[in-house]
Amino acid sequence: MKKTAKILKKPKTKKQKKPAVRKPTVKAEQILLRLYITGTTPQSQRALANIKRICDEHLEGAYELQVVDIYQSPQLAKDEQIIAAPTLVKVLPSPLRRLIGDLSDEQKVLLGLDVRPKTRK
Amino acid sequence: MAKTKVAVFDPNQFRRSPTGIDGLDEITGGGIPQGRPTLICGSAGCGKTLFGMEFLVAGATRFKEPGVFMSFEENADELAVNVASLHFDLKKLEKQRKLLIEHVLLERSEIAETGEYNLEGLFVRLGHAIDSIGAKRVVLDTIEALFAGLDNTAVLRAELRRLFTWLKDKGVTAIITGERGDGTLTRHGIEEYVSDCVILLDHRVTEQISTRRIRIVKYRGSSHGTSEYPFLIDRDGISVLPITSLGLNHKGSKQRISTGISELDHMLSGKGFTKGSSVLLSGTAGTGKTSIAAAFALRSCRDGGRTLYLSFEESPGQLAHNMNSIGIKFDEWIDKGTLKIISRRPAYFGLEMHLLELYKEIGEFKPTVVIIDPLTSLTGQGNALEIQSMLTRMIDLLKTRGITAMFTTLVSVREGDIDSSQVGVSSLIDTWIVVRELEDTLKKRVRGLYIVKSRGMAHSDEVQRLVLSNKGISLVPVQSSAKVFREK
Known part of the structure; x- marks a missing residue:
């Protein structure tokens, strides 16, 4: 929950701020991801580490990752129809996808995010 | 003036939550077990959702017990329309914070499983809903929908077991509905986890005429009517008629x-x-x-x-x-x-x-x-x-x-x-x-x-x-x- 990721508490204000936050240089196919975790459970930690690694490897920074702790903001779990934890929601681009689990299956994650894996590496 | 009679509670028996359903409280000796989960099972269209809703509405309007309705099938608007014909004003109850409808949407096509997970999201939402209105009653309708949306049944089963224990710890009286399966009470066998009270609803057609019946399959630690009782769903909701309890004790008349x-x-x-x-x-x-x-x-x-x-x-x-x-x-x-x-x-x-x-x-x-x-x-x-x-x-x-x-x-x-x-x-x-x-x-x-x-x-x-x-x-x-x- 450090560095690139920031804990999101109020999505509504966040949404309004979004255009301001984004840099004008952002690519058209920017991916917006939201990871819903439950505090510091091992699964949550793993999911966070996994998604960061996958994104860095295959997306080259063309993404925005927001992390939501549903223990702290349960209302968000309701709004976003979260059932399982951890859940990674691909908010943009559409279609919306929900990847549940600790994201350890890289192939499935990439498929779910509709990202072509970088050949080699 | 004579004092009104107060019902005597036997401290050795566990307490019951009245369902507010005509006749049912009579067969069960006062309602379903308080602070425990009860399973209501039956085939499609036998009145499970209505049963749950009546339990909550009765709790909210008559027994000062707010309730949470967690629906896996219909959303709040659909539910409100469905029960409006029974004079249940869900919107009003929601406004008064006596009822909260939480719709859980599971879109299988959106979901991919990528590793280990649990259902903590569901727990958090339910917990939040319960705490926000101080709910004493909870209905989960139909939790088995989870099996249709998620693949990992091992996780689901473990999580359901945890959920029912968690509900008990929360001290809420819960109704869990389940679709009837082949030879089992519920399609995915969740009766294993709910062991205190099981009620079976049935809708049978004999010679083209249908009759709804209700039966208490199990009620731990309590005597209860074991027969099948017919019940009716009409403009007042569900009513059960425990007629067999009538005996030959009517008074003779000389008039x-x-x-x-x-x-x-x-x-x-x-x-x-x-x-x-x-x-x-x-x-x-x-x-x-x-x-x-x-x-x-x-x-x-x-x-x-x-x-x-x-x-x-x-x-x-x-x-x-x-x-x-x-x-x-x-x-x-x-x-x-x-x-x-x-x-x-x-x-x-x-x-x-x-x-x-x-x-x-x-x-x-x-x-x-x-x-x-x-x-x-x-x-x-x-x-x-x-x-x-x-x-x-x-x-x-x-x-x-x-x-x-x-x-x-x-x-x-x-x-x-x-x-x-x-x-x-x-x-x-x-x-x-x-x-x-x-x-x-x-x-x-x-x-x-x-x-x-x-x-x-x-x-x-x-x-x-x-x-x-x-x-x-x-x-x-x-x-x-x-x-x-x-x-x-």
């Missing part, structure tokens, strides 16, 4: 009630029927059974009673019109509200439903006299055992309430022995009157009336001739030469 025909009163030691007794009036077609019943109804109204007339052959208008022709005028009493005529097609619903309806009508209308014309229409459906059981309970019900009841039954001439009562109800009946066709010396058809039995009073053993005229009904002595008309 008498006029039959509406003075000669018939005379035959019954001058005073008519015993109040609160059951009267059977049997006869072949066209012998004036309905007319006699109508005369009784009219007399009862004139004497200040309230009469419920269940007609299975004629509509209220037709009946009133036909009875006008023999000088029996119903209109005045219908207008006054002391006479209620209900017409139903016997095949409209099953036997148990007729009984339930009668039960509800008695509760609402509070009649002193009930006439069922003819009883034979009811007995045309169902098997002998069902009919016998239903009639026994019906007569029990009427007697317990002290209602004088008159049943007419149609017997066919061809059956030969006219005295045999059609469904073996004669033993339950206090007074039995038979009307049959006689033939006099002039080859004229006449109606003969006699009393087969009448408990607890001296009664005439003469056969009287029944005369229907525009002035009403009268009985005259039969000419001695008249003989019994028989087909053979």
Whole structure:
């Protein structure tokens, strides 16, 4: 929950701020991801580490990752129809996808995010 | 002023949460186990969602227990519309923070499983919902939908087990609904996890007529009614009728009630029927059974009673019109509200439903006299055992309430022995009157009336001739030469 990721508490204000936050240089196919975790459970930690690694490897920074702790903001779990934890929601681009689990299956994650894996590496 | 009686709680027994469903609390001895999960299972369309909703609405409006409805199938708007016909105003209750509807949407096509997970999201949402309104009641409808949305059943099972323990720890009274499976109570066997109370709802169709039934399969640590009880879903929601709990403990009465025909009163030691007794009036077609019943109804109204007339052959208008022709005028009493005529097609619903309806009508209308014309229409459906059981309970019900009841039954001439009562109800009946066709010396058809039995009073053993005229009904002595008309 450090560095690139920031804990999101109020999505509504966040949404309004979004255009301001984004840099004008952002690519058209920017991916917006939201990871819903439950505090510091091992699964949550793993999911966070996994998604960061996958994104860095295959997306080259063309993404925005927001992390939501549903223990702290349960209302968000309701709004976003979260059932399982951890859940990674691909908010943009559409279609919306929900990847549940600790994201350890890289192939499935990439498929779910509709990202072509970088050949080699 | 006398103090109102307070129910005594046995501290050794666990407490119960009243469901607010008519009759169910009676069978379960006060409701479902408080602070524990209860499983309601049944096939599609048997009323599980409604059951859960009624439990919550009753909690919110009558028992000061707010509730959370977690729906896996319908959203809040759909639910509100569905139960609006039952006068449940969910929106209002939500506004008052007495009810919270949480819709859980599982879109399988959106979901991909990428590793280990649990259902903590669900727990967080449920916990948040419970805490935000201080809920004491929770309904999960239908949690098995999770199995359709998620693949990892091992995780699901472990999580469901954890969920039910968690609900117990929270101290909420929960209802979990489940679709009935093949040979199991629920499709995914969640009854394993809910072990305190299991209620089965059933919707069976026999000979094209459906009857809903409810059965308490299990109620740990408590005695409960084990039979199947019919239940009804109507404009007031669910009502269960635990009729089998009625016993033979009605009080006898010495009061008498006029039959509406003075000669018939005379035959019954001058005073008519015993109040609160059951009267059977049997006869072949066209012998004036309905007319006699109508005369009784009219007399009862004139004497200040309230009469419920269940007609299975004629509509209220037709009946009133036909009875006008023999000088029996119903209109005045219908207008006054002391006479209620209900017409139903016997095949409209099953036997148990007729009984339930009668039960509800008695509760609402509070009649002193009930006439069922003819009883034979009811007995045309169902098997002998069902009919016998239903009639026994019906007569029990009427007697317990002290209602004088008159049943007419149609017997066919061809059956030969006219005295045999059609469904073996004669033993339950206090007074039995038979009307049959006689033939006099002039080859004229006449109606003969006699009393087969009448408990607890001296009664005439003469056969009287029944005369229907525009002035009403009268009985005259039969000419001695008249003989019994028989087909053979």
